[in-house]
Amino acid sequence: MAESTKLVLLVCLCCFQCILGNSQLPLQDDYHGAKPTRGEPWPLPQSYSPSAETFYLDRMSFEFRATGATCDTLNAAIQRYSELLFDDAPTDKRLKFFPRLDRLSSADGSVNTLSVHVQEACDTAGNMYPALESNEAYNLTVESPNSQLLANTVWGALRGLETFSQLVYEGSESKLEINKTVIMDFPRFQYRGILLDSSRHFLSVDIIKKNLDAMAYNKFNVFHWHIVDDQSFPYESIHFPEMSAAGSYFGLSHTYTQADIRDIVEYARLRGIRVVPEFDTPGHTQSWGKAIQNLLTKCYSSGKLNGNYGPIDPTLNSTYAFLTKFFGEVAEVFPDHYIHLGGDEVSFSCWQSNPDITDFMKKMSFGTNYAELEQYYMQKYVFIISHLAYSVLILYCVRLLG
Numbered sequence: 001m002a003e004s005t006k007l008v009l010l011v012c013l014c015c016f017q018c019i020l021g022n023s024q025l026p027l028q029d030d031y032h033g034a035k036p037t038r039g040e041p042w043p044l045p046q047s048y049s050p051s052a053e054t055f056y057l058d059r060m061s062f063e064f065r066a067t068g069a070t071c072d073t074l075n076a077a078i079q080r081y082s083e084l085l086f087d088d089a090p091t092d093k094r095l096k097f098f099p100r101l102d103r104l105s106s107a108d109g110s111v112n113t114l115s116v117h118v119q120e121a122c123d124t125a126g127n128m129y130p131a132l133e134s135n136e137a138y139n140l141t142v143e144s145p146n147s148q149l150l151a152n153t154v155w156g157a158l159r160g161l162e163t164f165s166q167l168v169y170e171g172s173e174s175k176l177e178i179n180k181t182v183i184m185d186f187p188r189f190q191y192r193g194i195l196l197d198s199s200r201h202f203l204s205v206d207i208i209k210k211n212l213d214a215m216a217y218n219k220f221n222v223f224h225w226h227i228v229d230d231q232s233f234p235y236e237s238i239h240f241p242e243m244s245a246a247g248s249y250f251g252l253s254h255t256y257t258q259a260d261i262r263d264i265v266e267y268a269r270l271r272g273i274r275v276v277p278e279f280d281t282p283g284h285t286q287s288w289g290k291a292i293q294n295l296l297t298k299c300y301s302s303g304k305l306n307g308n309y310g311p312i313d314p315t316l317n318s319t320y321a322f323l324t325k326f327f328g329e330v331a332e333v334f335p336d337h338y339i340h341l342g343g344d345e346v347s348f349s350c351w352q353s354n355p356d357i358t359d360f361m362k363k364m365s366f367g368t369n370y371a372e373l374e375q376y377y378m379q380k381y382v383f384i385i386s387h388l389a390y391s392v393l394i395l396y397c398v399r400l401l402g
Contacts, residue, residue, distance in 0.1 A: 004011040039169040044218065045185035055144045056110040057168060059086040063160075071123035073154050074116065081161050083170060085176065100271065107177055109144035114164060122154035129335050130221060130272050137186035140164060142178055155299065158272040159185070159219055174279045191275070193222030199229035199287070201286040202254045209267050210360060216271040223268055226278045227256070233287035235261075238329050240291065247287035261333055265362050276335050279327070280342025281322045282312035282377055300353040310337050310350020314377035324384050331388045341381065 138151040145154035233247030289296035296309035348370040
């Protein structure tokens with residue numbers, strides 16, 4: 001990827017971060033009295049105290065050192081940032097690049113160690129995955145010869161490691177340098193997400209991973225995966241494999257296998273990113289009906305079937321039996337405590353045309369208020385979700401009904 005392309009990607013993500021990120025944009029004079037010409041942290045930390053004093057980072061002598069709790073998440077991050085800082089690969093193959101400052105070096109010493117101290121255990125089941133309540137605060141002190149990164153949790157340590165890497169720049173002698181700095185930081189918003197829609201435009205696993213990398217560089221922490229919709233059903237279900245076989249673009253070449261999903265969830269976890277999937281119902285389900293018979297409502301014109309299908313049929317017991325089995329699987333595949341269940345943009349016209357739906361409306365005393373029918377469906381839907389293996393899977397967003 002050309003450097004200009006990388007810069008555009010970073011700028012685009014930063015625009016989102018202005019809205020959702022830790023803090024405000026760094027203004028020209030908002031540097032606590034100093035206007036540094038060096039590596040800069042992004043987004044601007046809560047407290048940022050840079051100095052003109054500079055230090056070398058030498059790959060032969062520098063090391064990251066875990067001094068507190070450790071786990072695979074922290075070990076993988078240390079390895080990842082070691083490669084980002086000292087990888088000798090050509091620039092166009094690197095995921096990040098350092099700003100180059102064309103000036104003579106005047107380093108006042110060297111940084112030989114960054115001690116990373118995580119206070120809370122990060123290898124227990126409860127701390128294995130990031131969550132909405134995760135503490136991402138950290139304190140970073142860059143000094144010679146030993147610098148310190150202190151965080152209560154591994155998720156804060158990940159953000160601190162990213163900030164440390166952002167402070168590093170390449171001097172005129174092609175040596176890596178960093179300025180003496182003190183940072184105390186925590187995110188302004190607990191939820192900092194980006195949505196990707198793989199149902200209308202299939203995204204390969206590699207592309208999703210590149211987006212996760214870019215999110216980590218900008219300290220985003222939620223990948224909202226709009227994985228299925230009317231247009232396609234690329235999610236490979238364990239219990240209903242025919243759904244992706246019939247509903248995806250170009251069959252198996254455009255599906256996410258269970259191994260793919262585990263790979264993406266794990267890749268995100270190691271970067272402190274939650275994966276929140278979206279399975280929108282009762283509308284946006286045309287691709288579902290290609291494999292599951294009697295799931296969608298049959299539409300009528302002038303009292304006769306017209307061959308079209310509408311939203312999920314909320315009147316059949318078989319609908320809720322299917323939803324229970326399918327989302328029981330989803331709860332096992334996606335470990336996050338939240339799932340997006342949709343409920344938006346439900347067209348009532350097909351329901352209105354179907355005589356069986358009309359009879360059900362009379363039986364339930366709904367009259368002609370099809371919003372009540374949708375509410376009936378959503379209440380049963382949420383009840384099912386809230387009683388699955390992950391009992392904290394809840395409705396994230398639905399249309400408010402009158």
